[in-house]
Amino acid sequence: MKKRLPDSVKLLTLILFFLTLCYQSYSQTIPTDAAAITAGEALFNGNCKSCHRVKQKLVGPALAGVEERAPSIGWIISWVRNPAKMIASGDAYAVKIYEEYNKSQMTAFTSYSDDQILSILAYVKAEAEKVEAPAVAATAEAGGGAQSGIPTSYLNVILAGMIIILVLLLIILSLIINALKKYLDQKDLSEEDKEVVNSPYTLGSILSSKGFVFIVIFLVTAVLFKNVIDGLFTIGVQQNYQPKQPIAFSHKVHAGQYEIECNYCHTGALKGKQANIPSANICMNCHTQIQQGTNTGTSEISKIYDAIGYDVTTGSYTGKQKPIEWVRIHNLPDLAYFNHSQHANVGGIACQTCHGPIQEMEVVKQYSLLTMGWCIDCHRKTDVNTKGNAYYDKLLELHNAKKSFKVEDIGGLECAKCHY
């Protein structure tokens, strides 16, 4: 009797065989380690995200499963490096995509190494395999967080109720006093008792007394004064200023739903003083393709076309341009110097820190106070972002007693940091 191999061994061999196969077909191409995925994520968010999503078609195709759809991994690499060349070479799949996406060409990323492109693919793959669930959980959690404790509106209702009850109690008590007085008046009382019952200090006499008048006048003046002072402090403060803009641009759609990087449009935020309101040509990077808006159909997008002089029917530029006059929301006085790059680039502060949950705003409003007190407050609380910045090395050495130092410790409260 021929000895048969045990089933377990067969299974093992089979698994080994498949593993080897997998190894050969994937390990040299798309990495699966966490480092590559994270690197890929950064690259994807910085460069691809404005046109591609993993599971959603945007300007370009959804990327999930691209490694299976495309002819080969090598094809993807050469496509990313130079799509124009691929199309020109007459590659069938390249031409097909080109035709499918309205003959709009993908930007070439010539400087990308194989590893970089593979890491992007790794991220895409990992993302495609992810289950939706965690996101839902996160939303639930966020909702739950807000529920804890009594909301302030309830507090106000309770307070008002209590005040009403107190007033009612006062009325009832005064009624009782009156009734008792009347009852006592009918009786014969001694002089002493009469004095007690008919007190010389009536409500009227108290109200007209000098002391009371003084206190009232004092309190009224004090409240008025405080209000005037408070009012004066709000002059020029435009918190929650939310003007109507010439184009009903929705940050909720762009930054929230489509998660376009802030920097994609606000190109100056990391570079210089101004974050820059995007020029219409940046809008056109996507809106040559996306001609229907999520909220407003074609009515708002056509305003961009009018501004830049784009004829949708022919897909060409007419040369007739007129500028878009946005309404400025954040107005710092001329005497204050503010530089975006110092905060967003050097400080590494998220845009939302000052601008609020911009990704949830249909219409942008001024979220922060933008007063000097508000600036100073943050400069007092915020640690200097010294990590990896040789500029701060010497200061770090000097401050070695403290592990970190606040902006105020290196002159962040000095006048000439912002006023010159």
Add this chain to the structure above:
Amino acid sequence: MSNTKKTYWKGIPQLKNDPQFVQHADKEFVDLGVQEDPGHSRRDFLKMMGFSVAAASLAACEAPIRKAIPYINKPLDADPGIPNYYASTYTQGGNYCSIVVKVRDGRPIKVDGNSLSKITLGGTNAQVEASVLSLYDNYRSRGPKAGEKATEWESIDKEIIAKLNDISSKGGQIRIVSNSILSPSTKAVLEKFKAKYPTTKVVQYDPVSNYGIVKANLESFGAAIVPSYDFSKAKVIVSIGADFLGTWISPIEFAKQFAVNRQINEDQREMSRLYSFESNLSLTGANADYRAMIKPSQEGTVVAQLYNILSGNDSKSEIANLTKAAAELKANQGASLVVSGSNDKNVQIVVNAINNLLGNYGSTILTNAPVNFRQGNDEEMSAFIAEAKAGNVGGVIFYNCNPVYDHPQGEILAESLSKISLTVSTSATPDETASLSGYQTPDHHYLESWGDAEPKLNSFSLSQPAISPLFKTRQAQESFLTWAGESTTEYFTFLKEYWMTRFYNSGSGVSFQNFWDKCLYDGVFEIPTTAQPLTFSGNVSAALAGLSAAKSGGQFELSIYESVGIGNGAQANNPLLQELPDPITKATWDHYVTISQKDANALGIDNDAEGRTQLVTITANGKSVKVPALVQPGQAPGTLGIAVGYGRTKVGKVGENIGVNVYPLVTAAGDSLSYSALDVKIEKTDEAFQIAQTQIHQTYMGRHNVIQESVLSEFKKDPYAGREMPKITKWDEKVDASTLSLWKGHDYNNHHWGMAIDMNSCTGCAACIVACNVENNVALVGKQEVINRREMHWLRIDRYYSNPAGTDADDLQGLEKVAENPEVVFQPMLCQHCNNAPCETVCPVAATTHSSEGLNQMTYNRCIGTRYCANNCPYKVRRFNWFKYHDNQQFYQANPAMNTDLGRMVLNPDVTVRSRGVMEKCSFCVQRIQSGKLNAKKERRTLKDGEVVTACQAACATGAIVFGDLNNPESRLSQLLKVDHFKEVEKDGKVEKVINYGIDKKIGNPRAYRVLEEIGVKPNIFYLTKIRNKDKATENV
């Protein structure tokens, strides 16, 4: 050290102890004695203020809607808020400077020097710095005009071409009149024009001519050239009336070269010596080690005697210093230089002969590298005017020149223009000539233009537009190409093709585009020169004979000069230059004749401490002008000095009717123009006049150690020569003033900004003042406010006169004798950024505070205008805004940069425009510091030395101002001052060396001192002692 007792004075009233001067001397703010507005009382003011505060707060509740308009299609390299820099070229007639233009949001806002240029080496002067405001001049032409009527380019071209063809077909003469043309491609354009209209001739002239040099070189070397000079190789320099540091030929280049041998230290104790022989006290004379006063008629004598001594025909001269100068020249053969400002051919031939005798050709004078700054030909220009007068010219095109104003025969030319059938002017403004021309075809401003220049043989320079044309103007070269009927009229294409055919070497392996981009990026381009030096073959004896035949002068002689600010008058509508105090006279907004004290006394002219004087009538060359007289120390007795560039009539609101035009006083002498009149009458009138001078403002009340100076011979023995180290008496001993302090000091953990100013290199040229004005939006206030002592300059240059050491300071008569030809020293004075700042301690609202980097900060929005700080400032550098200088019709004329839409484009967006009632002062260009630091932080690296440069430092052609980080051992400043970065600290009985971040760093440079050290405010600005290259401290200059 202080064995040299000297007296310093800023002006004659101070020297004379004028009671009026004494009365105001100790006041920071002078009581003008007039109620500014007698109609309203202080009570009314308060009432109205109460109301307006309430009204303003109500109005402020409604915030105005502000628009933000982005680009439609943003250019790749233009980012709002981030400046771009473009290399370009400043040319104004023959004046040249290679520059870098700072452009913010599409607007040029600042002009800096281009350090890649081998000619100007990154230097600028006041006129170059100010030129950016001329771009936004409201007087500029808005478009082409036929007569008085605005028209279109097509129609004006048609009319001009028709007329040109008509003239040409009849054989009529066509002339193109121009100042020196530096641009080789423009010359090529004009050749095209000439080819089309063969009767055309190009006539070049210069408002201030150097044709005498050209003519002399033609006779001495057979080539009509102006050679290059190299002052950096000269150990002994003799200047006979040539103001090479201020205005002569190429002052930026010369100042740069001159400074090379004036910067001395312990290891380098040799410096050049400058002799000056002149009539007016010029910038060069003020910087001279030995200065002799001569009359203009003596220029020939000086030159001839110098030649005779050097050639052994004579042994000595009666003219002061001349024998000594000759001996030293002889001792430094091949390393000396004699220059003359005379426009007399004979003088220049003898000067050539002297330099030839000394073997200076080939070392300090290069005939194989001729310069193109002055190509004007006085003979041709005179001939042209004669032709025009005779009616022999058919058509004339004035290419960016204004001969009706700036040529001596301008009046004749103006009358003759009606006889010429076609008159065209390409001037950018409707100036005196353009407004008389039949057609005005305005050129772009140079900052809007393409162009090239060949300042020196085989050294080239490119210009590129830094802004789109503001008006409907057209580049003049394009006009010429259009009129010549060329198919491609676009000058940019023409220029590129010209460079391609002339300079591009296709075998170099670089594409033309790359070559062109590189040249454009650098702004300069050079090709190796193969030209050979020329040999001298001049006829000296004939020239000497010519000199001795020259007639002697009358009782008064007049020397006509170019002022450092206004120059030849082309930029007279630039308020930056009008308000710039003249380096010597410190006068602003005015034109005057300088006269010596002796002559003034004889004529009964009196200048008081407030600049009040009398008008005088000067008659020369058959013409009379009436100007105020200004008593000027150093003015040779019997001579008068008067500047050209004033008296413009068609120039715009700023410069109109300031002074008189003295170009008509220039005479034709032989072949060339003569800038001196030898027989002049002067008569005093009874009319009073007040000159707005700044010299008497801000005195130090006799604290004499403000200036510390010595002479080279002393310095060689002891580098501490001239230093005064004040001691303070304690109960038991005397200690250094700097060791005592009421304050705890500061620790500067990161940067410690400081500055050093070398008074030996500073020539007083005032470029820094204009640079500071432009960079920091400093308001200009106009003549009356300067008289009221309310000028706003953050940086001023104090000019002190002094006697040689050893003169008895109490001997006033002796001092007045010395004052006839005093020593001069310049001291740039700006906020000293004191570590123990007296201003900070008196501010009731903490509007002026100290930073952790050593800056004394001024916060305008916190200032309430008590002016305590200014009263407490020992250096008098704080300036108070008495008025709202912006958006104020009252200051429209003086301050267009803040009062017109066009002018406001020049403002620096990074610096606040200050309003009324606040104090302001030098901030050490904190905006540049912040931007430099931010760039370093963004690149995650440390800040390198030289990245942060203040505006004054950048402008300084001589490198006298050095700014930097005293905490950085590598910084130029630390090395110049020899800063000791360590201090000794006693720890557990042992002495340890630790890094010193405090305010008291030991300064090792023996020349470095802080002004008013004894008061213990410990400034962050150090001055290096002035060292004069005199043999003895007690000698006269």
